[in-house]
Amino acid sequence: MPSDFYTQANSEYIDQLFALYQKDPGSVPAEWRAFFAGFDLALGKGATLVGAAGESNTVTIGTFDLVHTYRELGHCEANLDPLDAVRPAQPLLALSEFGMSDADMDRVVGNGSFMGSTDGTLRDLLGKLRTTYCGSIGVEFIGIHDKTQRDWLTEQMEPRLNQPNLTKEEQLSILFQLTAAEEFENYLHTRFVGKKRFSLEGAESLIPMVNTIIDEGHPIGVENFVLGMAHRGRLNVLAHVLNKPYEAILAEFEGTYATDVEGDGDVKYHLGYSCLRPEKQGTSVKISLQPNPSHLELVNPVVEGIVRAKQTYLGDTERTRVVPVLIHGDAAFVGQGVVHETLNLSELVGFRTGGTVHLLVNNQIGFTTSPKQGRFTPYPTDVAKNIQAPIFHVNGDDPEAVVYIAKLAIAFRERFKMDAIIDMWCYRRYGHNETDAPEFTQPKMYDVINSKLTTRGLYAKKLIEAGVITGEADAQMRAEVVGRLEKAHKLAKETRPKTRLPSYGGVWTGLSKGPTFGEAEWHAKTSVNPETLRAVADAYAKVPSGFTPNAKVQRLYQQSRRDAVQTGKGIDWGNGEMLGLGSLMLEGFDVRFTGQDVERGTFGHRHAVLHDAKTDETLTPLNALPAVGGKKPGQLTIINSMLSEVAVLGFEWGYAAAEPRSLVVWEAQFGDFVNGAQPIIDQFLTSAESKWQQSNGLVLMLPHGYEGAGPEHSNAYMERFLSLCAEDNIQVVVPTTPAQVFHALRRQMHRKFRKPLVLFQPKSLLRLPQTFSRIEDLADAGFEYVIDDTGVADRSKVSRVLLCTGKVYYSLAAARDKTSQSNVAIVRIEQLYPLPAKSIQQALAKYPNVKDVAWVQEEPANRGAYGYIDRKIRGLLPNGITLGYFGREEAASPAVGSEKVHSHEEQELLSAALSVPARTPEVKQTAKAEPATARGGAVSD
Numbered sequence: 001m002p003s004d005f006y007t008q009a010n011s012e013y014i015d016q017l018f019a020l021y022q023k024d025p026g027s028v029p030a031e032w033r034a035f036f037a038g039f040d041l042a043l044g045k046g047a048t049l050v051g052a053a054g055e056s057n058t059v060t061i062g063t064f065d066l067v068h069t070y071r072e073l074g075h076c077e078a079n080l081d082p083l084d085a086v087r088p089a090q091p092l093l094a095l096s097e098f099g100m101s102d103a104d105m106d107r108v109v110g111n112g113s114f115m116g117s118t119d120g121t122l123r124d125l126l127g128k129l130r131t132t133y134c135g136s137i138g139v140e141f142i143g144i145h146d147k148t149q150r151d152w153l154t155e156q157m158e159p160r161l162n163q164p165n166l167t168k169e170e171q172l173s174i175l176f177q178l179t180a181a182e183e184f185e186n187y188l189h190t191r192f193v194g195k196k197r198f199s200l201e202g203a204e205s206l207i208p209m210v211n212t213i214i215d216e217g218h219p220i221g222v223e224n225f226v227l228g229m230a231h232r233g234r235l236n237v238l239a240h241v242l243n244k245p246y247e248a249i250l251a252e253f254e255g256t257y258a259t260d261v262e263g264d265g266d267v268k269y270h271l272g273y274s275c276l277r278p279e280k281q282g283t284s285v286k287i288s289l290q291p292n293p294s295h296l297e298l299v300n301p302v303v304e305g306i307v308r309a310k311q312t313y314l315g316d317t318e319r320t321r322v323v324p325v326l327i328h329g330d331a332a333f334v335g336q337g338v339v340h341e342t343l344n345l346s347e348l349v350g351f352r353t354g355g356t357v358h359l360l361v362n363n364q365i366g367f368t369t370s371p372k373q374g375r376f377t378p379y380p381t382d383v384a385k386n387i388q389a390p391i392f393h394v395n396g397d398d399p400e401a402v403v404y405i406a407k408l409a410i411a412f413r414e415r416f417k418m419d420a421i422i423d424m425w426c427y428r429r430y431g432h433n434e435t436d437a438p439e440f441t442q443p444k445m446y447d448v449i450n451s452k453l454t455t456r457g458l459y460a461k462k463l464i465e466a467g468v469i470t471g472e473a474d475a476q477m478r479a480e481v482v483g484r485l486e487k488a489h490k491l492a493k494e495t496r497p498k499t500r501l502p503s504y505g506g507v508w509t510g511l512s513k514g515p516t517f518g519e520a521e522w523h524a525k526t527s528v529n530p531e532t533l534r535a536v537a538d539a540y541a542k543v544p545s546g547f548t549p550n551a552k553v554q555r556l557y558q559q560s561r562r563d564a565v566q567t568g569k570g571i572d573w574g575n576g577e578m579l580g581l582g583s584l585m586l587e588g589f590d591v592r593f594t595g596q597d598v599e600r601g602t603f604g605h606r607h608a609v610l611h612d613a614k615t616d617e618t619l620t621p622l623n624a625l626p627a628v629g630g631k632k633p634g635q636l637t638i639i640n641s642m643l644s645e646v647a648v649l650g651f652e653w654g655y656a657a658a659e660p661r662s663l664v665v666w667e668a669q670f671g672d673f674v675n676g677a678q679p680i681i682d683q684f685l686t687s688a689e690s691k692w693q694q695s696n697g698l699v700l701m702l703p704h705g706y707e708g709a710g711p712e713h714s715n716a717y718m719e720r721f722l723s724l725c726a727e728d729n730i731q732v733v734v735p736t737t738p739a740q741v742f743h744a745l746r747r748q749m750h751r752k753f754r755k756p757l758v759l760f761q762p763k764s765l766l767r768l769p770q771t772f773s774r775i776e777d778l779a780d781a782g783f784e785y786v787i788d789d790t791g792v793a794d795r796s797k798v799s800r801v802l803l804c805t806g807k808v809y810y811s812l813a814a815a816r817d818k819t820s821q822s823n824v825a826i827v828r829i830e831q832l833y834p835l836p837a838k839s840i841q842q843a844l845a846k847y848p849n850v851k852d853v854a855w856v857q858e859e860p861a862n863r864g865a866y867g868y869i870d871r872k873i874r875g876l877l878p879n880g881i882t883l884g885y886f887g888r889e890e891a892a893s894p895a896v897g898s899e900k901v902h903s904h905e906e907q908e909l910l911s912a913a914l915s916v917p918a919r920t921p922e923v924k925q926t927a928k929a930e931p932a933t934a935r936g937g938a939v940s941d
Contacts, residue, residue: 017032053227066112067112068113070133075134081364083427100122116160116161143388153408154849162401164403178205183485185200190529198431199235202426202454203361203424203426214285216407221320222321228324228327229299229327230296248497298650300338300650301648301651309657311353318417321761323353326356330363331366341647358419360422361424381423387419395425399455402424405658417660429449437912513753519785522834527780530585543558552655571778574607584745584749586634588747589663591662593608608638646679649677649681657695664698666698671717671760690727698754701756701761704760710896715859725868730833731834739781762807762869785830797849798847800824805830825847837876841876855870860908861885864887888909
């Protein structure tokens with residue numbers, strides 16, 4: 001039957017094929033070559049196209065379009081829902097769209113470009129297409145721009161019609177895994193009534209899916225899988241993927257487990273675990289499941305960072321040996337922004353891990369939120385299409401299809417080093433948790449769920465009917481699993497099994513948990529001989545032949561830094577940081593430094609990466625450091641990250657957790673940008689050691705300083721960090737000299753333990769000569785917890801001591817020098833947490849006649865360090881002295897918006913601190929309070 005090529009074919013598809021044909025006729029199928037060679041599209045004339053030489057079947061253009069459309073849209077009619085919800089027909093798959101009808105079913109049309117075998121009729125071709133793309137599996141892959149990837153997927157799926165074709169051994173293995181998963185949940189449900197476990201019922205196929213990814217990945221080169229997942233099914237995965245003993249899990253329910261864990265611990269469905277799992281031929285694969293807080297998807301970037309660090313440590317440049325696997329819930333995958341941010345990292349330089357296998361446990365519901373309330377797209381995976389990954393939708397009640405797709409996903413990942421996504425449609429049998437009553441909000445859904453066979457029941461029935469297993473053997477399999485659980489439960493009650501704790505082995509060998517804070521115990525020798533510092537400065541100043549740096553950068557940074565080191569004075573902040581990083585690199589430590597604009601530095605003070613003024617070529621001078629004593633220097637990886645805080649900081653936290661021998665630094669573009677990363681700070685940075693016994697040495701650099709820049713770019717929320725400080729969990733440092741930054745960075749690597757370091761960095765001070773350091777401050781000193789006032793000639797004359805931290809010191813010192821006051825001393829507390837009580841008391845003891853001690857800060861009283869200092873320092877003051885306060889009054893906003901008002905406040909603050917009695921800050925009673933006067937304190941707007 002004649003076909004109208006122009007009106008019946010997908011014109012966009014033809015245009016794409018024709019463009020390929022024009023470039024390379026061999027790149028399109030033979031039938032299309034004949035078409036483009038023998039017919040003129042512009043004529044729009046109907047014609048019948050005869051097949052290529054050797055083919056006897058007559059085909060039409062509609063056949064090719066039919067095949068292409070099923071590849072593109074067949075998933076829309078796939079049988080994906082285990083609850084048997086009817087999916088609407090996709091109109092674009094109707095035969096009429098291709099100039100065909102039911103009357104043509106027995107017509108010989110050929111295969112088009114379909115790679116499976118057919119008898120040539122439309123009926124057989126259509127049946128094979130529907131089997132391939134509309135069965136228990138639906139695939140979205142035509143949107144991938146890479147033709148090689150599309151062709152590979154087509155070659156894997158179409159010849160076998162997307163059918164698993166499993167052996168009897170494989171089928172019985174799947175059945176046993178489903179049995180173990182189901183009976184484990186049944187046992188917990190009946191023996192621990194009302195206990196939360198976030199069970200896997202309705203999604204038991206997750207267990208054979210994850211095990212298949214591991215079993216198939218290991219023979220093709222994967223040595224280590226790093227898993228991240230939320231609550232649902234976590235206990236089941238721990239038991240049946242990571243082989244955590246039943247008795248250990250049951251002991252957690254009984255409350256009888258023994259542990260030496262310090263800190264606060266966490267609930268059982270947040271905990272991590274790792275194992276070395278035996279595989280075939282006597283080999284083994286390492287599997288680790290990372291602990292995860294209740295903020296569901298936060299673990300995603302952490303896992304990616306861990307994987308990247310492991311790959312770097314192992315020299316896995318091909319990214320084949322360590323693979324991340326992330327298990328998501330459907331509602332969280334759509335709703336949590338960190339998911340999208342992490343996906344966007346997947347192909348960026350410095351963040352690639354060679355592809356993640358994403359597994360969605362598609363419950364078809366949030367807590368009580370239906371899909372139509374949680375998204376407007378057909379699938380939860382639609383949000384991931386920007387990364388060009390294949391998306392495999394699969395019915396969770398067809399475990400063979402699940403296993404088959406798991407094999408395909410890990411093979412794709414290893415072949416192309418790209419993400420692959422599996423969307424497993426399933427359901428929750430007991431709601432969000434076991435105390436929930438889901439029928440309150442989804443009555444029709446739960447009528448279906450309560451009346452249907454389980455996944456394991458359906459599969460057992462299928463295998464019994466096929467003669468793969470007998471009913472008796474099936475019952476025996478169930479009894480075997482229950483017997484194991486009962487035996488383990490008895491053991492859990494009697495022997496108090498001990499929870500395996502994270503150990504300081506592997507890359508952590510030689511390191512340990514930090515001691516209780518003591519100024520000596522937390523000190524480290526960080527001084528560096530001048531020759532080493534000169535070597536760093538010389539390397540930074542050199543550029544290879546043919547490279548032309550920006551003239552201003554060369555003069556103000558490269559040359560001036562070298563000159564400052566040579567003369568031994570005027571070492572500015574960028575120089576101090578560079579010398580700290582470079583000296584660590586000469587000792588063999590790698591440095592990883594990320595954040596928005598870190599290569600140049602937001603305030604133009606770093607210039608760690610130089611740009612050729614003529615070619616735009618880049619150069620990282622410190623990576624040309626010479627070897628010292630035959631020791632290869634470390635490498636500096638400094639990368640401008642995407643405009644994300646939570647994902648990038650999570651990535652770096654994960655990297656630092658897995659690679660303690662590297663200095664890992666994340667810098668916020670402005671201090672307030674830390675707001676975007678707050679969940680990582682709360683749930684990982686400050687609490688992971690207490691919850692999960694995970695040490696970490698990550699450094700946060702946060703620009704902070706009140707300089708009239710308005711509410712946002714003034715404050716890095718020091719008060720928030722200080723409110724999170726406890727149990728020696730982090731270090732909060734506000735350095736006032738480049739030498740302090742130098743020693744603080746080096747101290748991170750020269751202790752036998754790791755603690756996160758939060759550095760509140762300056763802005764205007766970066767170029768203030770009064771702050772610059774001498775070479776002796778780097779070569780002959782170390783980090784100072786407290787810096788006493790060197791500008792006081794006679795300490796006996798001092799009646800007032802002002803305690804402060806950060807930039808305000810220089811403002812106070814300048815104001816005092818103008819008035820030549822001799823009765824005021826200004827003491828800087830450089831480390832706010834852990835608070836160096838001994839050094840503070842020693843500093844105060846040097847002023848025998850002090851009558852007044854006050855805290856001075858630029859921030860409002862409810863921000864900055866005042867609330868923390870006021871509480872912590874009371875017992876450290878001389879007898880009879882209470883802590884006064886000079887600073888802005890409490891305010892809802894971090895800072896005023898007017899630079900003029902800011903300057904006026906600053907002058908009032910300084911005048912009061914130097915000349916009037918200290919007082920307790922007043923609380924604003926109205927939106928606009930009257931300006932403070934000489935009674936002390938500063939004005940407020």
